Amino acid sequence: MPEVNTEKIFASFLLSVEQVTSIDEFNDLEKEYLGKNSLISEERKKLSSMSEISRKKYGKVLQELSTQISERLNQERLSFQSKFFKEKELKDNKDITINWYKDLGSREHVLTSVMNEVVDIFSAIGYTVATGPEAETSWHNFDALNTPDWHPARYESDTLYLDENLEQLLRTQTSTVQVRHMQNNKPPVYIVAPGRVYRSDQLDATHSPVFHQIEGLAVDENLTFSDLKGTLEYFVQEFFGKEIKTKFIPHFFPFTEPSAEVLVSWKDGEWLEILGCGMVDPNVFQHVGYDKNSQGFAFGVGVERLAMIRYKIDHIKNFYENDLRFLRQF
């Protein structure tokens, strides 16, 4: 009975495999050795005319050959493929040191991102954002905040007014939002009020006629000085990091009593002032129509100052010039 020489066929297959130069040739080889018109298929057609014993035996031989070829083919194909792509990648070698897309992407202004961060820190402990007008009445900016009418802050050299009777002005502090908010809302109050404030200053390295503050106010039953202290310590640690220490030193603001300034420990043991705070003065509660026994605390932080400390920014003018060389650094 004529039988094909399986070893010879396999040897010829191996020889062909060695000569493969592209992945597609594996498909050709598969066709040639295992396809419809392959030698193996031709031989299989002969099986039906064989005796049962021969058929079984020869069938098994053909099956083994076919399996052997198919397994080897897949194995070779995978290894060829993996080698092929590795070589392809090695040839593609760009100089990554070039910054082709250096200006990719745009950003929030650094002042906005600092404000958002502060708002997030306080919203996490239940403070909502409150707003108020930037062009304000003198009453909201000064009188309601317990600032006597002879106070130097009211001088035209310090405050920008909108009329000659000095009845309307550009708010000098976001504390005005405290007043507006309390006039329209009953306690408990937990708010932060980010926004622009104005002073009669020329734009220079450390002064700007426009800058930003974030005011905070909490009025609730039984709020004490310890609550104020804990709140601001929480803020400092969230903003500057857990390792930063704070200290509170007595200060004076017309609208709080006791009043304090908060200092944070900075590099080289230096202490920097970052915010002012205090227990809301009873006169303020009275002005907004709250019960005179109300209790709460308020604080105000300068946004530019936070940014300048954190990023070591040397010139306040940078914030308002909007030079992309500056804006893109943050």
Next chain:
Amino acid sequence: MKVLKSWLNDWIDISEISNEDISEGLESLGFEIEEQSDLKPNYSNIVVGKVLEIYPHPNADKVRVTKTDVGSKTYEIVCGAWNFDVGAVVSVALPNSEIKDGFKIDKRDIRGVESNGMICSASELDLWDDHEGILILDDNILPGTDFSSIYTSSDYLWNIGITPNRGDCMSYLGIARELSNYFDKKINIKKSKLNPSITNILNTNSGKIKECDSYGSVEIENFTVTDSSFLIRYRLSNVGTRIINNVVDITNYILYDVGQPLHAFDRDKLFNTVSVRKAKNNETVTTLDSQKRKLTNDDLVITDGDKPIALAGVMGGLETEVTDSTVNLLIESAYFDKVSIMKTSRKLGLISDASIRFERGIDFNIQKYGLEQFLMTLKDSQDIKYSELSIDTKNNIKNEKVNLKKDEIKKLLGIELKDSFIKKTLKNLMIDGEIKNDNIEFTAPSWRYDLDRPVDLIEEFAKHHGFNNFSSNLPQGLYKNEKGNFWKVKEYLSKILISNNFQEIQTLSFVNKEMNTVFNPEKKYVTVFNAIDKSNNYLRSNLMSSLLDTYIFNLKQNNILNSYFEINTVFNSSVDNTFNDVPNQNVVLGFITSANLTTQDIRKSNQNIDIYYVKSLINQLINDTQLEPIIKPGFHQNYSFSIFKNNEIVGHFGQLSTELQNNFEIENEVFLGEIYVNKLNLNELKLINYKRLSQYPFIKFDLSFSVPVEFSAHLIVDEINKLLSKNENEIEIFDDFQHENSRNLGIRIVTRSYEKTYDDNETRQILMKISNSLEAKFKITLNSGNND
């Protein structure tokens, strides 16, 4: 205020307390430490010498040669000063010594004469500024004495901030009082023992006005103008006061020491009763600085008879000034009203050590003590004769008794204070008070203007308890992470713009008139009455001008970016919608972008920004908007649109008018817009109508129609959507070709049924239905041979 440790030590024994502990004490009491420094002599190897001989220099006219005894030896020293004679005791920098700032002194040949060192002036030793010549020392100091042993130069200096409510702490006495409680040490009140030996020849009184509650004075005879003592000169120069002469120095010294401003008149230039009154309008007085000051009825003047001779509490007058020939003095020690002095001093721009103390409020009961201390100091160094003190007091100022309930302390501070602490604090701060059952009754001392309410005393206790000794607690509000609609809309919109490569900016709120009129010629503007920069005295009515400015500014800086936005307030003079007592203010999001910028980077693809891009940006920012053309100043005639949401205007956008583009010298088309942040609601912006996905294959065909030039393409899109409303559709215009009076619109329709796979026949029917409906409805023609 500058605080010298050695001076403070006069009042409270702190010699054994470390500088660090004192710093901590000062700070915890509310004195912000602005600067602190260790003072060391700025010289070395300086000795005392006595001038034995003086003779002319053989080769130079401007200097003399001295023989000076320096204890161990007698040296020949050349000297250029002429303010001394034989017998003068002086400070000598020997060869191999150092004067101010490490300047080395050695033997030196001066025009043929060898000078063995230098005779020094006060400024050469960095003691104080003195250009009168060399420093003359006391006759009885022995030659050879080490100079640093007779002049204290080792000390510690703090420069501390004093809050405006604590005028009483603008003196050594005041600071000592605060520290005395901190360190629990007694303060030493300086005593005075006086023997008046002359009678007053002038009458003085506090006048008829309430602004001068107390006017004290003393007359002094047999006085000589000379230098004040070393101690006084040392102390004053270190607190930053100019050294002048004994009388001026001692008045300044008492001001710093006890807080009472004094003024010295030359008594021989006064002739009538000295009193105080309000100035008449347009009355003038020439002050010590030779300035003629025009006064108003708000100012207080000291008068001789009726003639104004000084600006009370602010500055003395030139005419009655003490001069080198003065021999008799009248020293004034008065209490003037805080507000009145403040107004005069601010109005005239005259701020003196005296005026800042008066305006913060000085002790209303210290006028006599101030005079006594002045006399005690002056008579120490000079054999003067003086009169009885004259104090005319109206006694109108009185501190009332206040009652503090003890449980208020715990309520506000959260801590319980012991009675012993309360008693100790009251006593050390000299607050007249006592605990009566559950109350503390107290009266503020005459130097305190910040203790007239119960809460004021609580603050005092809190401060003296130490702010850093309080426990910390973190109270929380009910609504966590609820920032409110305004803030969330702001964050939502800016996130979208940033993801589209828009850079946020923050520009100043002040603009010139043109920046308002260019976009809002119709509006009433808000102006700043006392603007810093008179040309930028307008509050902006729009953000677009600032955005254009920034766009152009960065191009000029070679910074390549075409897209910016800003979220800030714009103003106009109508009444605000929310607050009826202020001008109208709205928070607006303004943005700018432009067609592609020229860049040298060949790898960057063209962005091709046009009005369609901006329109799609608007749709990304605000869902479900309708646009309506609107003619707006500064904008393109055709490309300017109002943005409506829920039938309300929420903004506008468009292309900058080509004329303005030309005027601003901008190369590319510019697009601008504003969105009214307060009109948007985050829940609506985030409202999502989920459309389920069809599981069946899509069919797709392109149609081309001939349409009139004026035709609005969205009509076709809307109509097709209506016809295929049961399907999942993507319908878009893919071509808009215009040539003279003809126009072809290409529409691509991709649609899927939710129920089945369309066969060829059904597909054809759909296509027919659409083209027939559109042709019939809009009277447009389907171009043949272009369906797919």
